[in-house]
């Protein structure tokens with residue numbers, strides 16, 4: 075049975091692959107699993123029919139037979155456990171890859187999201203500049219640490235895993251902020267993720283929703 079995910083009918087990022095359905099699409103493409111997409115308007119996301127799938131009225135969700143999931147990390151963990159390709163076979167390496175999934179969502183994404191949200195919603199506040207400097211510093215702290223750990227490696231723990239998939243999508247949220255560029259190895263890491271064929275297929279598919287034109291790949 076083909077799973078169904080939900081995505082924005084009209085993504086605020088204009089198809090730049092920053093909405094969180096992108097990471098689920100990418101995971102499905104990596105494991106070679108076809109999927110259907112149900113598009114939702116902002117008002118449909120808040121209706122009770124969708125809240126039965128997602129208590130917070132957000133995207134993405136994932137439906138497969140009698141299973142419904144929300145939270146992109148949980149969805150990707152489920153996909154990675156059900157298919158080969160996103161988690162190593164060795165038990166310890168698998169546990170470390172899952173630790174990187176949590177690190178991406180729990181340690182690196184929060185300061186990046188807060189920094190990004192402030193740039194969108196708080197620019198008109200009198201305290202914007204002062205607070206933004208503090209938020210940017212928090213992002214730099216995490217990026218510096220991540221950059222040191224990655225060093226010259228291609229991926230966070232040997233082979234590409236769901237941990238890298240999530241980390242790349244999280245770092246991409248800094249697109250246009252002029253921050254990631256200060257860490258050449260992290261910029262190269264993101265670019266490495268973006269050149270994966272599965273990434274490109276996922277990106278093209280979500281962009282096609284916005285442009286209304288069929289995907290090129």
Ligand SMILES: N[C@@H](CCC(=O)N[C@@H](CS)C(=O)NCC(=O)O)C(=O)O
Pocket residue numbers: 092093094095119131132133134144145146147
């Ligand atoms: N922690 C959740 C976050 C989900 C989330 O914030 N989704 C955004 C799109 S990327 C959304 O639906 N925003 C609309 C809203 O919150 O009303 C996850 O990783 O799935």
